[in-house]
Amino acid sequence: MNIGNYARRLVAAVPLIVACVNGAAAEAPAQHVPVAQLVMEVTCDLAPTMSLGNSPIGERRMVPIVGGSFSGPGIHGVVLAGGADRQLVRQDGFKQLSATYELKTDDGAVISVSNHVLAPAQRAPGQAVFSNIDLVAPEGKYGWINDNVYVGTLDSLRPARDAVLIRIYRLQ
Numbered sequence: 634m635n636i637g638n639y640a641r642r643l644v645a646a647v648p649l650i651v652a653c654v655n656g657a658a659a660e661a662p663a664q665h666v667p668v669a670q671l672v673m674e675v676t677c678d679l680a681p682t683m684s685l686g687n688s689p690i691g692e693r694r695m696v697p698i699v700g701g702s703f704s705g706p707g708i709h710g711v712v713l714a715g716g717a718d719r720q721l722v723r724q725d726g727f728k729q730l731s732a733t734y735e736l737k738t739d740d741g742a743v744i745s746v747s748n749h750v751l752a753p754a755q756r757a758p759g760q761a762v763f764s765n766i767d768l769v770a771p772e773g774k775y776g777w778i779n780d781n782v783y784v785g786t787l788d789s790l791r792p793a794r795d796a797v798l799i800r801i802y803r804l805q
Contacts, residue, residue: 640751669784669802675746677712677734678796694720698734708775709730710738716746718734726754730764730787744778745769748799750787762787766801 678700685693701712716734723729730750737743750764764785770778782804790796 634700636640639649643796654723667804670805671705672783672801672803674704675701675799675801676790676796677701677713677716677718677732677799678794679718680795691721691723694722696720698732703736705801708738710736711739721753728752728754738775740774742771742773742775744771744775748787752787764799766799768801773778 664696677698680697680699681785683695685695696718698716698718699714703710703712713735716732718732719728721729730752732748734746735743737748747767748764750762752762763789764782767784767785768778770776784802784804786800788798790798
């Protein structure tokens with residue numbers, strides 16, 4: 634095939650290509666932008682940080698969670714002692730945090746929390762630290778908790794208090 638025939642076929646195919654692209658765009662689903670709704674604020678009281686030693690990828694730490702409280706619309710209670718925030722301070726200075734703990738509502742339900750954070754070593758004043766959060770609740774009154782996706786913010790309350798404030802948001 635010479636270049637002239639190739640060019641004519643290509644030009645003839647352009648309307649078909651455009652029609653296919655336009656048709657595909659028309660069939661694409663609408664864009665869904667998540668909206669965040671505050672579910673609760675959790676204050677975790679912390680024991681002193683324990684060093685677990687260096688690893689090939691950074692320093693390992695553990696921060697015991699010794700109590701605290703939480704509240705939100707229609708939900709409140711205490712943070713149970715016994716959880717921990719396991720940390721890896723990477724060689725590039727970033728901190729990988731993975732906290733696992735339980736919340737006990739005032740009416741006795743226990744909700745498990747797994748909070749994962751990637752934080753810069755040094756934050757600028759007012760710079761937010763975000764997390765992705767997994768919540769697992771018992772069936773019944775709090776079963777709705779199991780049917781959502783959550784994100785959060787993390788703020789240290791030090792030096793005033795050995796605690797962190799976590800705000801948990803449901804994406805809708």
